[in-house]
């Protein structure tokens with residue numbers, strides 16, 4: 001008889017793990033507290049305006065392709081990945097703009113037009129970032145690094161012996177500044193630290209692999225909307241025999257001193273020797289696991305990553321100045337991060353990200369309208385912020401700032417509005433203190449201290465998702481699902 005695995009949470013990490021486990025012959029039962037799967041990768045629709053509520057840019061698409069191959073399917077039969085050009089339009093505080101591109105020559109020319117001579121700096125920076133990716137990806141992204149025997153591979157030795165080559169001592173900002181002299185480009189490349197929820201003025205320069213992942217490997221949009229990925233993963237999971245229960249929160253992970261033995265759902269015990277938990281690890285320990293006080297204390301003192309505030313606006317107007325992805329920078333980035341991470345308040349003058357999928361998928365908005373997903377970086381929850389007040393302050397700030405760009409968007413044009421604050425990320429998806437990417441990488445040690453995919457104090461308990469290794473973002477949470485599933489399969493001697 002096949003072993004049973006209970007999967008808690010239907011986020012992309014746990015869902016990917018569930019698919020692999022089912023394919024490997026396990027009996028898999030998945031419980032999701034919300035009415036649909038996908039977790040933070042979700043969608044919202046109102047009056048003909050359709051929004052992706054979470055991820056808008058897809059990277060490392062080979063990770064998705066590999067999951068399809070694993071189940072014997074062809075990704076391109078169900079999902080089309082579009083390489084957008086420009087990838088993103090940047091608006092700087094001095095009124096200049098830059099369109100970024102995956103095409104290196106085009107990108108170098110665009111940078112040289114903005115800041116003469118900096119095109120070469122970009123090429124050098126990309127080569128440097130590629131080198132870090134080559135040194136780190138196998139070991140830090142594709143391997144469960146907490147499993148010592150797996151680290152002892154011969155080809156990992158050069159990296160382990162030359163850790164200085166991955167630039168772990170300087171910060172992202174210090175490194176970016178050593179390549180670029182133009183303050184706008186420094187701000188642009190600093191921003192990539194936020195893609196894993198961190199502060200560029202604190203996070204180690206190793207995170208410079210993120211711009212390489214976007215420019216070297218490509219940044220993509222999924223035709224039809226990012227949520228298509230969840231829909232397709234759900235259909236694969238069902239086909240592989242995963243039993244999916246939505247609107248069904250797991251109440252407790254049951255255990256004795258050392259071993260888990262069940263999960264309680266609807267006040268009924270489901271016996272199992274294996275749990276793959278896709279809920280934020282700190283929340284799982286705080287709410288689902290009794291005892292284990294030391295582990296709880298450890299997890300609760302780790303600094304959470306950035307949170308966000310999102311305005312999904314159905315706008316009865318078409319903008320000619322905006323592209324599919326847009327970033328409107330604040331004039332003082334250091335101040336913005338100090339306010340977010342040190343003062344833990346909503347920034348006075350935030351950098352604004354706007355994604356408009358109707359530019360690529362016209363049916364995501366009525367013919368005379370556009371669907372604006374407008375996002376600001378925000379501090380994680382600290383019990384002292386007033387999110388109602390911050391929401392109305394941020395709303396006015398954004399609208400005023402967009403006026404300065406000549407985007408005449410006033411209240412009258414906003415037909416549909418849906419807002420997500422850090423409190424919503426906490427309440428809706430169970431993200432610890434509203435953090436979007438698990439723990440932050442705001443110091444050299446935390447960057448390499450994400451919790452493991454296998455629990456050390458409870459046998460049979462495994463973790464997937466953005467709060468566990470290797471971190472947040474769609475490809476990484478899918479890798480966490482893969483690692484957790486493989487560790488369970490190894491334990492059962494299936495692989």
Ligand SMILES: Cc1cc2nc3c(=O)[nH]c(=O)nc-3n(C[C@H](O)[C@H](O)[C@H](O)COP(=O)(O)OP(=O)(O)OC[C@H]3O[C@@H](n4cnc5c(N)ncnc54)[C@H](O)[C@@H]3O)c2cc1C
Nearest residue numbers: 009011013033039040055056057249250430465466473474
């Ligand atoms: C606004 C925003 C923008 C983003 N942009 C990008 C981007 O452009 N590119 C990118 O790659 N990533 C992006 N991300 C990050 C990405 O969305 C996350 O890293 C990823 O989706 C997290 O997946 P996860 O597996 O950790 O699960 P989560 O999405 O955290 O889902 C966890 C699930 O567990 C469920 N759950 C919680 N408690 C229980 C319980 N007791 N019982 C049952 N179920 C439970 C929740 O309801 C939820 O469905 C963005 C995120 C946000 C919010």
